Amino acid sequence: MKNIRLIIEYDGTQYCGWQRQNNGMSIQQVIEEAIKQITNEQVKLIGSSRTDAGVHAKGFVANFVTNSKIPSERFKNAINAKLPEDIVIIDSSEVEESFHARYSAKGKKYSYSVLNRPIAAAICRAYTCQHKGLLNCEAMREGAKAFIGTHDFSAFKSSGSSVKTTVRTIYELEIVKHEDNIMFYVSGDGFLYNMVRIIVGTLLEVGSGKIKPIDIVDIIDSKDRDRAGKCVPAKGLCLEKVYY
């Protein structure tokens, strides 16, 4: 029995998300079926997160237990040979029995890509979300500071998930502009359902001048979902890295 850890990159455009569902093809199912083809085992892949439909990942982590004799580092190429081109295994290695992709995770880093121009994207349109009005990055950076640290993020959570606590710690929130692309990088010890997308949606309101950077403090304190910004579309979001 070996516990194998996979690092996975995927383009989420064509999938209903990471987790197996009845209403569409999931990334989990596609990889489990690829593993079945090479091991003859119906493994259960444990994923680090439940990414939504359309969300991408560069460094998703998953693990599974197997009796297969395939050397751990060979799983990478063996599974890739059975996968469609929108999912690739970047790395495979044996980890200790106690490793659990979800429960062992200490933190995560996400990116969100905004194309800030009047015309929609043609190139890379599956990986970025257009915002027409010119955004003030300085104001967004000022507002972003309020998120750093440990807070009750109830105002930044979509309904439909049950969690023990809504307190999370954000380590870093960086905003990088290159030409008309604005990248948001957020890392923290964990994220509530849609939390990154609602944080970005709230910062876009700051960047548009609809709310002031200082207002973010009040919005967090209010714990009121209605006071935060919109949940921006899934396609701009990418799970960059999981920390253990």
Added chain:
Amino acid sequence: MKNIRLIIEYDGTQYCGWQRQNNGMSIQQVIEEAIKQITNEQVKLIGSSRTDAGVHAKGFVANFVTNSKIPSERFKNAINAKLPEDIVIIDSSEVEESFHARYSAKGKKYSYSVLNRPIAAAICRAYTCQHKGLLNCEAMREGAKAFIGTHDFSAFKSSGSSVKTTVRTIYELEIVKHEDNIMFYVSGDGFLYNMVRIIVGTLLEVGSGKIKPIDIVDIIDSKDRDRAGKCVPAKGLCLEKVYY
């Protein structure tokens, strides 16, 4: 009669290239048909280049003559409303009668994207070309210097095109590495058929240690296509800008 200039971004993945052809849908045809829907005129779009199947563009330039009363700057949104999502008009404006997107062009800038890692790309796989072996960027930058200036680029031209002269001037060839992505930016007064892709293919041989940076001088002088590198795949290439 007005001469309208369009600046166009497109994802070339689904097309047989810019120019109308019998064997597939071209970008030119799609835009001409969109213009017909809004003006009732069968215009002839003049393009700055004949990009190949799979090649992308961020700043393609085209022009057409019309009797339409639509204000020049409105063409942008009017045409966009009729286009598929992989082609967008970034700008439309009236230019003088003598402006010709191809003959008036003074130069062009292209980019080429290489993903330098052992595993193929899942994200952005339509816009980058994978190279497995680790590339030496310093050696490629050294080799790139030999291309700068005015040379006979016969060794860097695919057959199938007839041109008056094979002499071209390259102004700049920049190589920018960010994590495992390597971008090549090439600007010049004009390019022979497949010239950018063969230059990049040759630099990849330098980066892999197959040829020395200094060998590029001899390869150019030889005017021998067989001595230059492979023509790298179309999907990594993007027409960034046309200079007038």
